[in-house]
Amino acid sequence: MRILIVEDDVEAAGAMARGLAEAGIETVHAADGVLGLAAAQAGGFNVLVIDRMMPNMDGLTLVETLRREGDQTPVLFLSALGEIDDRVAGLKAGGDDYLVKPYAFAELSARVEALARRRETGSVQTMIKVGDLEMDLIGRVVHRQGKEIDLQPREFQLLEYLMRHAGQSVTRTMLLEKVWEYHFDPQTNVIDVHISRLRAKIDRGFDHPMLQTVRGAGYRLEA
């Protein structure tokens, strides 16, 4: 995987590149908006990670320009602005995800991977299969090794998200944002409780556990 980092803070970009390299992600760095736009236009990136505030050309303009030119490469905005309106503005300009600084590398790499994956699964699916776990999106039923697993609607959504990102780490914040659509940080880790219930349903009584906890990052569904 190859991603473009457009960030005027060179030190931060360097740290980001090192952090992402740990996760096996190759990075290219552009130090301002204009250079970033040129690099993005040259193409060849799975994901663009773009800082919102930069000299010469800000991130919003950069992405708006790319989208106007028909470039649909997934964009993750990085911003020191954490207000709701700023996130909405970022998504409106054509961003696909929004991460507020400072962030954990685990959060960044999980989101970059999720964005890259989203690109690959373009067509409409009716069935998702991960190992011996099968999800019927039309009938809203889940089977593991042929046994039906009874899930609450929210558990179904949670599992669907995990299955769509099977093999990747997903963070608690990502789950809260994408499954529950809340953008705040609950004081208690409520997500853990939901995960442990889901885990009890899909893993209990089977030979190998699929829903893994990734230390310092979140969770991962493995085949």
Added chain:
Amino acid sequence: MAMALPRVFRTTPFRLTLLFLMVFAAAASIFLGYIYVVTAGAVTSRADQAITQEIQSLTGVYRQGGIKALNRSMVERAAGDRPFLYLLRDKTGQKITGTLEASPVRGFTGAPSSVNFKVTDTDPDGAEVRHSARGQQVQLVGGETLFVGADVSGAETFVLGILRAIWGAGALVILLGLAGGILISRNVNETMAGLNRVVIAVRGGDIAARAKLRGVNDEFDELASGLNDMLDRLERSMGGLRHVGDAIAHDLRSPLSRLRARLELALIEAEAGKGNAEAALVQALEDAEGVLATFNAVLAIARLQSAVEAPDQVRFDPGELAAGVAELYEPLCEDKAIEFKLEATPALAVRGNREFIAQALANILDNAVKYTPEGGAVRVRVRRRASGEVEFSVTDTGPGVPEPDRMRVVQRFVRLENSRSEPGAGLGLSLVAAVAEAHGGRLELDEGPGALNGSGPGLRVALVLPRLA
């Protein structure tokens, strides 16, 4: 020199009064002129008519009895009480008879002609006075000229009297108008000066200055209360900004110094070749996360407090929102063997920022679950009060908050003694209060349902949002 004028003459109301008086004076002059022309015209034409009649009468006598009869008649008439002046002259211009010595008509051609002239008279006191008069002259068939005039000074005096009266009244009106103008300007001026003082004070940095209302509900009171309202909002907003700075400085110093101390200690130990650097880094990272969470919470609270109202407000169903948040916390309750119940009146509507209200409700619920012991109960209710306000309430069976502490727990970083063992920074309820205020609502804390399973009396926390306008 405009600057030398007293202040009151430079005020807008006084200028308007002056302008009004000028317009008034111009209108009055035109009116008076019209009256003069009409009245004077009437007087002249009445005199002309009388003179014409007299001439007709005299020429009638002349036609019947000749110059002799005319002469006699004129002598009789002049002696009588007729108000006319007469002069009859022969062909050569010699006076035959009459009360005038010479004709006032100059350059007589024979055609009948009218003239205005002056007669000199002696008044009862013996003083000489000149009266206005009007007359006509005709030429008789025998070549004689007949002049008949009338004294019009009486009528003119009358017209002039009317004019003087009207002018006098006008002058009085103008004087009263000026006085009124000065009074009004003074009054308006004082009010404006009051408002100006506030503006000057605020410009000088005293944001707490407020205009006094006169309590008469006029446009000045409206302006004053508008100004005060604006200043209130500005002050709150500025206070909020100052608060952000204060809050961040105060609230982040201690966790940051803890973090710094930990890193410094880890470095010293690592240099000495003892201690566990990895453990110290893990701990430091956790500390940093904590600082960040505090920072975010403080910033969110301060921003809400400084905003006049919450951003991005939409209309939504509060029951639905509560169900979503409750669903997030329900498994947590189950794990703790807490009986959880949600009661929501369906199809209610409120206006607000969904995200903030969801977060506020999550904070309340988080506290409730945290402080309710195992075997307790947590109940979430969404209902409309009789007042039309919508309340989200969370009742728990935890230890509750003693009445004297209830106001305190809403403040930033206040944590009661028995809650110190629980995680959290003590910002949860402050954020709820800030969210409530940014929506024009409030946060209410009451005693819960009483003792249950050896715990209690519990706490009832309500986020009350105003009714839809």
